[in-house]
Amino acid sequence: MGDIELPEVDVDYDEATFMSQLSIEQQENIAAVEADGQAIAxxxxxxxxxxQTIKAQLIYMSYFDGNRLNDFTPYVEHFAQDDEQLISSINADxxxxxxYDEFMRTYILVMNSTINEYMFTESGSKNSADLAAWCRNAYVSGWGYADNSFGERTGDERIRCADNVGLIMGYxxxxxxxxxxTDDIVDMYYTEQGGIDTMPDIQGMGVFNGTGFGVYVGGGQVVFSSAIGGCVQQQALEYGNWTSWCTFDAVSYPQEVWDRVNELRSEEENEGE
Structure with a gap:
């Protein structure tokens, strides 16, 4: 089920040591679980x-005990819908x-304990699509707000937190x-490109309201972290008082974004003549 963060221990206790203490039957059961988890992925x-790989793995490992599937293709089709419809259709089929409520509480707890490795499309670069996925994941995983935080687990409750800039810098x-x-990059540099009504419909665009940042994640939605509410939040683009859109220097964007920037600059030059 991904690389969930493990508790710290004071002894040299690794996976090989753990496996060596299990019976043959237990080892075979674990191998079968790992195989099913990879098949789902x-x-x-x-x-x-x-x-949504971790969600699919969590449901299967939690509720399909004694009912292993040989073909996961029909199973994964259920995940192309919202969560309530997903649970309803899996229950029926x-x-x-x-x-639903019980599962979502468990799912949020699991997601908060790890960084979803399955959300990245280009692990070798910092790009706008993965920035949007990062922010969606932070919202779904119930990240809190804490000053000078970038996505680490903090506080007595060990909840992942990020402040407003930290949500972006964390990625x-x-x-x-x-x-x-890492702490290789200390400052976040950005460029305001135009009014919010001129923003291209590209996931991972930054939005700005004069005091704080958000990230457009598609579907008319923006994710941001705010001390007001004390958590990472999602809201419709139209409700955030966002006044402009921006690009972040450390993030790469598709050519469509730069075409839009050039178009806006040309319009400004023509108006100035």
Whole structure:
């Protein structure tokens, strides 16, 4: 189920040591679980739903005990809908009785304990699509707000938190390969490109309201972290008093964005003549 953060221990206790203490039957059961988890990940990627891989694995591992599937293709199709419809259709098709609210509480807890490795499309670069996925994941995972935080687990409750700029900088600082946060980049540089009504419909665009930033995640929605509310939030673009859109220097954008920037600059030059 991904690379969920483990508690710190004072002894040299690794996976090999753990496995050596299990019976042959227990080892075989774990191997079967790992195989099913990988099969789900492969099927979700093939369907283009890789961001929801952990959700699919969690439901399967939690509720399909004694009912292993041989073909995961029909199963992953359920994840191309919203969460309530997802739980309802899985209950109907597999004769289960999953309580939606109970599952979502568990899912948020699991997601908050890790960084979803399946959300990244280009692990070798910092790009706008993955920035949007990062912010969506922070919202879904119930990240809190804390000053000078970038996505690390903080406080007594060990909840992932980020302040307003930290939500964006957390993505820039996150080393996907090593699954750690670095402090190589200290400052966030950005460029306001135009009024909010001129923003291209590209996921990962920055939005600005004069005091704080948000990230456009598609579907008319913006994700941002705010001390007001004390958490990472999502709201419709039209409700955030966003006045302009911007690009972040550490993030790469598709050519369509720069075409729009050039178009706006040409319009400004023509108006000035």
């Amino acid at each position: 492969d099927a979700m990627a093939a369907r283009g739903l890789q961001e 597999y004769s289960l009785d999953i309580d 820039v600082r996150y080393d996907i390969e090593n699954k750690t946060f």
